[in-house]
Amino acid sequence: MTSLVKRFPRHFAWGVATASYQIEGAVNEDGRGASIWDVFSHTPGKILHGDTGDIACDHYHRMREDVNLMSQLGISNYRFSISWPRIFPMGYGQKNSRGLDFYDQLTDQLLQENIEPLVTLYHWDLPQALQEKGGWINRDTAFYFRDYAVTVFDKLGDRVHNWITHNEPWVTTVAGHIQGRHAPGLKQPNVARKVAHHLLLSHGLAVESYRDMGKGRIGITLNLHPVYPASSREEDLTAQQLHDAFHNTWFLDPVFTGTYPEELDEILPFDNDFIAEGDLNLIQQPLDFLGVNYYAPHRVRWNPDEISHASLVILPEEPITSMGWPVDAKGLTDLLIRIHYDYGPIPIIITENGAAYEDVVEDGQIHDALRQHYLEMHWDALANSIEQGVPVHGYYVWSFLDNFEWALGYSKRFGIVYVDYLTQQRIVKDSGLAYSRFLREFYEYH
Ligand SMILES: OC[C@H]1NNC[C@@H](O)[C@@H]1O
Numbered sequence: 001m002t003s004l005v006k007r008f009p010r011h012f013a014w015g016v017a018t019a020s021y022q023i024e025g026a027v028n029e030d031g032r033g034a035s036i037w038d039v040f041s042h043t044p045g046k047i048l049h050g051d052t053g054d055i056a057c058d059h060y061h062r063m064r065e066d067v068n069l070m071s072q073l074g075i076s077n078y079r080f081s082i083s084w085p086r087i088f089p090m091g092y093g094q095k096n097s098r099g100l101d102f103y104d105q106l107t108d109q110l111l112q113e114n115i116e117p118l119v120t121l122y123h124w125d126l127p128q129a130l131q132e133k134g135g136w137i138n139r140d141t142a143f144y145f146r147d148y149a150v151t152v153f154d155k156l157g158d159r160v161h162n163w164i165t166h167n168e169p170w171v172t173t174v175a176g177h178i179q180g181r182h183a184p185g186l187k188q189p190n191v192a193r194k195v196a197h198h199l200l201l202s203h204g205l206a207v208e209s210y211r212d213m214g215k216g217r218i219g220i221t222l223n224l225h226p227v228y229p230a231s232s233r234e235e236d237l238t239a240q241q242l243h244d245a246f247h248n249t250w251f252l253d254p255v256f257t258g259t260y261p262e263e264l265d266e267i268l269p270f271d272n273d274f275i276a277e278g279d280l281n282l283i284q285q286p287l288d289f290l291g292v293n294y295y296a297p298h299r300v301r302w303n304p305d306e307i308s309h310a311s312l313v314i315l316p317e318e319p320i321t322s323m324g325w326p327v328d329a330k331g332l333t334d335l336l337i338r339i340h341y342d343y344g345p346i347p348i349i350i351t352e353n354g355a356a357y358e359d360v361v362e363d364g365q366i367h368d369a370l371r372q373h374y375l376e377m378h379w380d381a382l383a384n385s386i387e388q389g390v391p392v393h394g395y396y397v398w399s400f401l402d403n404f405e406w407a408l409g410y411s412k413r414f415g416i417v418y419v420d421y422l423t424q425q426r427i428v429k430d431s432g433l434a435y436s437r438f439l440r441e442f443y444e445y446h
Pocket residue numbers: 019022168293352398405414
């Protein structure tokens with residue numbers, strides 16, 4: 001492992017990541033308004049086992065203990081998200097000072113423990129009151145997002161200097177508005193291009209506002225996959241192109257080139273009446289970094305019945321996690337090389353990487369060797385990217401704690417720290433202890 005620490009630059013930001021709705025609980029506390037995930041998770045049949053985020057990891061009440069645990073593990077960077085409905089219960093207008101106070105105290109606690117915050121403004125928990133006005137289908141939401149962002153920049157911007165506007169806008173767009181498996185649970189493909197555009201517009205508005213207010217760094221986090229054709233057949237190569245547009249360039253192109261990929265029009269045609277003059281210039285705001293969430297590559301074959309005209313191919317012998325995602329760390333290197341050469345020298349932060357596996361508690365320990373191996377392979381792949389010239393500035397494990405895995409509820413555990421949901425006890429898994437050892441070696445070496 002020692003050799004590995006030498007392959008990362010001195011100021012590399014090693015961290016862990018979480019998100020508000022997945023860990024906080026306390027959904028009716030201190031003036032918090034309802035989010036679309038409160039409504040969705042309480043809708044029968046939407047979440048496995050009827051799980052909700054009502055309590056989750058009870059992090060809202062256990063924040064100090066959790067920050068202390070990060071510190072004990074030698075973690076020096078923490079990515080978390082802010083719950084918009086804690087700040088604006090109705091989405092805009094009346095501010096909720098107790099909501100702001102929680103994040104104010106969290107920030108102070110982190111800085112006391114010498115942990116650098118990386119704050120995500122939107123990790124899917126839209127105020128329900130805005131959904132009732134159309135949510136991301138309504139262009140106004142982009143401007144309410146800007147006002148929310150400005151409020152948070154104003155409150156925390158003296159201590160928080162690293163910001164992410166959106167987490168995975170693709171998921172909000174596709175899972176939330178086409179597939180219906182995420183909040184707000186819509187199955188309306190014809191609104192997808194508009195939803196994505198409004199999410200990206202809100203990103204641009206927030207970045208533009210930050211440039212007038214803050215001196216720190218701001219970016220966006222996209223969930224991206226390298227796309228490999230299952231064969232060299234013409235139809236599989238076409239599938240690769242269309243699937244790449246659907247999953248990757250739909251968001252990379254507007255953010256970095258101010259254009260939408262024309263390939264996308266083949267699978268999601270739209271009349272561009274919702275694109276106003278100047279929108280794409282606004283979306284193409286210069287960024288300080290690109291956040292990349294990487295879990296697995298996509299190997300695809302032609303399938304005109306799928307929206308991207310492609311189906312995923314999992315080879316019979318390839319290892320998969322309990323999410324059914326292939327374990328392939330080289331995909332991370334391939335992805336970063338592609339981004340670097342297609343979109344210029346933008347600094348990269350891996351804002352999520354990790355694996356869900358079935359965890360068993362044995363004598364108060366969790367010997368999660370598969371997760372530990374997954375992580376170590378991806379650190380090696382990341383070092384390869386750096387050695388090939390990609391400017392990677394940080395890496396955040398998804399996730400610090402086991403937490404609410406959206407439609408799969410608490411059935412999937414991504415944490416390097418185990419959560420016993422009956423007692424709320426935290427148990428550091430072997431993967432968490434390994435990360436701690438690796439970090440200690442890294443900081444000793446540098
Ligand atoms: O599925 C694992 C993670 N993927 N990215 C977004 C997070 O909220 C998920 O828990």
